[in-house]
Amino acid sequence: MQQVGVKCDPAPSKWAYRFERLMLTPLFRLVLRVFLPFLLVFFVAGVWLSNEDRRDQLRMIANDFKSSIQSRPEFMVNVMAIDGASTGIAEDILEIVPIDFPASSFDLDLDHIRERVAELPAVASATVRIRPGGIMQVTVTERDPAVLWRTREGLMLVDREGFVISVGRTRKLHAELPLIAGDGAENHVEEALSIYAAAGPLLPRVRGLVRMGERRWDLVLDRDQRILLPETGAVQALERVIALNQAQEMLARDLMVVDMRLDNRPTIRIAERAVEEWWRIRQLSYGNTRDK
Secondary structure (H helix, E strand, O other), X not given: OOOOOOOOOOOOOHHHHHHXXXXXXXXXXXXXXXXXXXXXXXXXXXXXXXXXXXXXXXHHHHHHHHHHHHOOHHHEEOEEEEEOOOHHHHHHHHHHOOOOOOEEHHHOOHHHHHHHHHOOOOEEEEEEEEEOOOEEEEEEEEOOOOEEEEEOXXXXXXXXXXXXXXXXXXXXXXXXXXXXXXXXXXXXXXHHHHHXXXXXXXXXXXXXXXXXXXXXXXXXXXXXXXXXXXXXXXXXXXXXXXXXXXHHOHHHOOEEEEEOOOOOOOEEEEOHHHHHXXXXXXXXXXXXXXXX
16 A cells, blocks of 8 residues: 655665766767767677678678679779870880780889889889770870980980980981080080080081090091090180181191190190191202202
C-alpha cells in the first residue's frame, strides 16, 4: 500500500547532480563527444587490423580501387607530342624517355621527364604537360649555335653561353658561323663575338680566332697573318689596328704578325721573304755607293 503523507523528493541524486555539472563543462563535453568515440573506433580498428590476413585483404581492396580509378580512359595517356625540336633532338628525346603507351597519367613523373629532356646539350628549356585527349605534350626550346669551335676531336657547335650543342660535320655546312679554336675558347664566346663584330672591314679576310694559353685571343687572317690581341681591351686594340690599316694599308704589306699585347708598344713582324728582299736591296744600295 502507498504510504499516505510521504512526499517524493524532486532533487536529483548525488551522481546525477555531478554528471549534470560535468556536462556543463566544455572540456568534458569535447572529450565525451569527440575523443571518446575516436578512441573507441581506434581501438576497434586496431583489434581488427591486428590480424595479418585482414590487413592483406584490406590492402588488396585498396589497390584494386586505386587501379580502377587510374586506369579509367580519361586518365590514360596514349601518345607523346614533341614541339619546337628538330628531327635529331626529337629522336634523342624519344630515346631518353622510353614510355610504353598507353600509360596512366598517375604513373608519369612529369618533373622527372622534364629534367631528363632539359639535360640534353642542345635544349635550353623544356616543359611537359598532359593535354586533353591523352596527349603528353613536350615543348622544347633549342639552343642556337653562335660559333663553331675547332677542337682536337673535331668541330663543335657552341651557343653564346658556352654550351656545346652538337658536333659540326664540316665547315662548309656552317660557313655563316664564326670559327674559334684553342683550349677554353668555348668559355669566352661572348668576347669572341665582340671581336668579330669589331673586325668590320677585315671580316672578308678573317679565318678565325684562336685562344692562346686560355688567356687571350689571336685573330687569324688569310695570307698567314695574325693580330695578337691583349688579355684586356681586345676590341679596342683591334680597332686601333683597323685604323692603322685604313690609314697606311699596313695589312696589305708583307707582315706576319701585328702584336698589340703591349698597349704602349705595338710591334710588327714582317715576313721572311720581305726581310730577305730588304737585305738584298740594302746590299745593292751599299754596293752602288762603294762603286761611286
